[in-house]
Amino acid sequence: MIFHPGIIAVLLGSMVVLSMLLYGSLISIRILRQWDINSSSELQLELERKTYLTSTIISYVLVYQMVSTLLFVYTVDSLHTQFIGAMCATGVLNVNPSGWYVLYLKVTNMFLSAIWVGLNWADQRYPDYPLTKPKSALLLLMFPLFAAETYLEFSYFLGLNPAVITSCCGSLFSASGKGLAATLSGVPVRVSETMLALSSIVFFILGIVNIKRPVPFVRYLFSLSGIIFFFAALISVVSFISLYFYELPTHHCPFDILQSDFHYVGYPLYVSLFLSTVTSILVGIYQAVKHRFSDPAPIEGFIKGSTLLSLLTALCFLVIGLWPVVFSSFTLEGY
Known part of the structure; x- marks a missing residue:
């Protein structure tokens, strides 16, 4: 692994995002099973409070996730001077087979994050939270993708070897x-x-x-x-x-x-x-x-x-x- 401020920031950020999504997924399971907006029970009131707070925090976390995709690309591009044959991000992504998979997953998760934030923004403008169950289901679907992204991200950065001679955009594109x-x-x-x-x-x-x-x-x-x-x-x-x-x-x-x-x-x-x-x-x-x-x-x-x-x-x-x-x-x- 190459010790670089950008790499450390990306990996720490991914761990924070995944941790919050794990917590949000656990609450989402309860929501899908027990949510009833017409109920005035203590359980429902507890779920409403937790849902609003957690959804707000996750929205900010997912906005960071979108920004971190740019940070990932910027960091990878800045590493091209460390590898023989690399002139841009293409060459650095080619150093480790996981690189391109991380990029594809990051772009996919960036779109999913934006969609979830958009749904949550609309949901919180209504007093009855009409999209609570759909956005909870979406969060559960997103979690394994974010887990895979984090795993591959660690695999990619930990596997970077400056001794590797890589090919760059001239041969790939x-x-x-x-x-x-x-x-x-x-x-x-x-x-x-x-x-x-x-x-x-x-x-x-x-x-x-x-x-x-x-x-x-x-x-x-x-x-x-x-x-x-x-x-x-x-x-x-x-x-x-x-x-x-x-x-x-x-x-x-x-x-x-x-x-x-x-x-x-x-x-x-x-x-x-x-x-x-x-x-x-x-x-x-x-x-x-x-x-x-x-x-x-x-x-x-x-x-x-x-x-x-x-x-x-x-x-x-x-x-x-x-x-x-x-x-x-x-x-x-x-x-």
């Missing part, structure tokens, strides 16, 4: 290579540009319709279009957007844009994409649980607010990502 990264790198520029353009147009049209005219079916379509936009955006980052930042026609790495040489532009790029996607997903989820709320007016406001935030953050992603495409003198014509 190459059209001539193998695997998913090579496949994404090999997507023709015109194809990825078309995918991004079409998914963006559909996404914004559905979002505007959703704000102007509340139709349940359109809300579900908007959530689906947000997910499609997310994958189209990721493909575009690897296929052509990153090339314009690097001004190199063969460098497809999605991690180098997180470095100081490129003014850390990758962080606002990916954060805006994440916020756009998760808020679009929440629109569909809010619509699905709308029947549980005694007063539909507040939840309607949540849905419209989530839609607007999703559109604005998607616009931020497009502006940041396409700025060099539009204004740079670099061109990919002929590639």
